[in-house]
Amino acid sequence: MRRLHNIRTGLVAALLAAGCDGSSTDPVPVDYEVIPLGLSAEEAYTYYARGLNDLGQVLLASYPTGGSFGLWDDGWIARYNVWTGRLSGLNNHGAIVGGTGGWSDSREVRPFVARAGGVWYLAGDGLERAIANAVNDAGVIVGATDHPSTGRAFIWTGSGVVFPELPGVTSSSAAAVNELGEVVLQTQKAACMPQAACTNESLSYLWSKGTARKISAPAWSGSEGWTLVPEFSPLVRALDLNDAGQVVGTVDYLVQSGGTRRNRQRAFRWQNGVTTDLGIDGAALKINEAGHVLLAAPTPSLWVEGRVIDLTETVAASGWRLTYAFGLNDRGQILASGTHPQHAPNFAQVLLEPLK
Numbered sequence: 001m002r003r004l005h006n007i008r009t010g011l012v013a014a015l016l017a018a019g020c021d022g023s024s025t026d027p028v029p030v031d032y033e034v035i036p037l038g039l040s041a042e043e044a045y046t047y048y049a050r051g052l053n054d055l056g057q058v059l060l061a062s063y064p065t066g067g068s069f070g071l072w073d074d075g076w077i078a079r080y081n082v083w084t085g086r087l088s089g090l091n092n093h094g095a096i097v098g099g100t101g102g103w104s105d106s107r108e109v110r111p112f113v114a115r116a117g118g119v120w121y122l123a124g125d126g127l128e129r130a131i132a133n134a135v136n137d138a139g140v141i142v143g144a145t146d147h148p149s150t151g152r153a154f155i156w157t158g159s160g161v162v163f164p165e166l167p168g169v170t171s172s173s174a175a176a177v178n179e180l181g182e183v184v185l186q187t188q189k190a191a192c193m194p195q196a197a198c199t200n201e202s203l204s205y206l207w208s209k210g211t212a213r214k215i216s217a218p219a220w221s222g223s224e225g226w227t228l229v230p231e232f233s234p235l236v237r238a239l240d241l242n243d244a245g246q247v248v249g250t251v252d253y254l255v256q257s258g259g260t261r262r263n264r265q266r267a268f269r270w271q272n273g274v275t276t277d278l279g280i281d282g283a284a285l286k287i288n289e290a291g292h293v294l295l296a297a298p299t300p301s302l303w304v305e306g307r308v309i310d311l312t313e314t315v316a317a318s319g320w321r322l323t324y325a326f327g328l329n330d331r332g333q334i335l336a337s338g339t340h341p342q343h344a345p346n347f348a349q350v351l352l353e354p355l356k
Contacts, residue, residue, distance in 0.1 A: 052327030099131030124161035142174035204238035226255040248284035286328040300325035
């Protein structure tokens, strides 16, 4: 099976390495070994993956939230019975961030950083009710205070807390932070139009050295005869960034054709004021330092230098069918979930290891 898999995906690699016009480009990693995380049948429906760092470690959170967490590392799972709550992500030094409780219940919601030895709450005025969303290797932690519909983004550095000020914004949240301390901000802003109800306009920004740069939606291509509904602005939701300042996410458009209206979601990449439509419906979830982008629609895919690689098609010869992908690191490893007819349990969370 391994040999057939290599032959098949090696052929795909050769095809992708050659442009349609016969030109040659650098080969891209399209051959993977599928590694199940080794969870038991019970654990497969109890733990769910919440993060992947550049060491290949996977953060596993218990479900429902709280109770314990696990750290998968090269086939071994270290389990920690430490009550945490919602887990959001981890860095390359084993620091895990999140928040106790959840917005939907009455329990206290406090941002924390957790390690194998325990849980520490973030100190700072304004963080009495907050959740941490991400942490970089320098220990900078970002998140949001209060409820998502009314809260403010925060940046915690250990020596103090910064609350980015964005005029006219009704709520904000810091979604991701790179190693330079640059932060992706998701915001909402009340938008009122003549003879129409007020709505929340979703905008995103790159926060760098005290300055916010707006991330604009790419121009709608008008594909398949659909045109934009002019009175509604696209909703931009940035999700991740790398150290080059490249930001990825999703844009929701309201489009119309022949009297029919529908929402259309497109993946994008932004850099230095230029937003690029990645040519596929869905969301761009993660970006690594090589500029590869993990996509979540219509099937788990990888965007590399203008080409979209269907990950389910790539690993099909191994018997695995991928259902979702939610992690990508600088080693090119991909965290995903999938099914296999001969794997017990049938549903599994897996790591895709690129083969050189």
